[in-house]
Amino acid sequence: GEVDLEECQASVQSLFSVLFTMIRLMAPFTPFITEMMYQNLYQSIDSSMIKGASDSIHYMMLPNYDPKMVDQEIERRVSVMQAVIETGRVLRDRNTLPIKYPLKEVVLVDADPATLTDAQSLESYIVSELNVKKLTVSSDKQKYDVKLTARLIT
Numbered sequence: 001g002e003v004d005l006e007e008c009q010a011s012v013q014s015l016f017s018v019l020f021t022m023i024r025l026m027a028p029f030t031p032f033i034t035e036m037m038y039q040n041l042y043q044s045i046d047s048s049m050i051k052g053a054s055d056s057i058h059y060m061m062l063p064n065y066d067p068k069m070v071d072q073e074i075e076r077r078v079s080v081m082q083a084v085i086e087t088g089r090v091l092r093d094r095n096t097l098p099i100k101y102p103l104k105e106v107v108l109v110d111a112d113p114a115t116l117t118d119a120q121s122l123e124s125y126i127v128s129e130l131n132v133k134k135l136t137v138s139s140d141k142q143k144y145d146v147k148l149t150a151r152l153i154t
Contacts, residue, residue: 016045027057080118081125084108088130105134109146113139 003011020041027034038057054060088106092099106126108119116137119126123135138144 016041021063023057024060024063027060031058076114077118077122080115081122084119084126085129088126088132092130099131101131103130103132105136106130106132107136107138107144109138109141109144111139 019037023034023037023041027038035057042053089099092103097103108116110116110119116139119135120137126135127133
């Protein structure tokens with residue numbers, strides 16, 4: 001699709017930030033590959049962009065945790081998405097329905113409207129991962145004949 005210059009610059013800045021942070025974190029464990037990656041990044045950008053820039057990644061301090069960088073809403077949405085995908089895979093496995101066979105629909109029933117909204121916001125990922133055509137969300141257990149039973153596992 002068409003992307004404007006501002007969005008492109010934001011994407012490149014995000015990619016650089018992630019790469020640079022990962023390189024600094026991985027340096028003690030994979031020193032040679034991270035040094036090569038750092039040198040390539042260092043040569044391709046203005047060194048003033050890197051706070052505390054050095055000739056080697058190994059002379060730099062590890063990054064500090066910044067709680068402002070954590071988006072709790074995204075974390076919650078992704079957590080819901082992961083739970084839906086994991087549950088869907090378990091159900092497919094129990095019913096011997098391989099992932100490679102597409103299904104018509106997956107129905108998510110939950111009493112919490114926030115969970116349903118979160119799942120709908122990431123519908124494209126859920127549909128893709130579970131290989132289904134459609135995601136339906138509902139809070140109506142009776143409509144889908146949902147029955148909860150408890151089993152004692154010994």
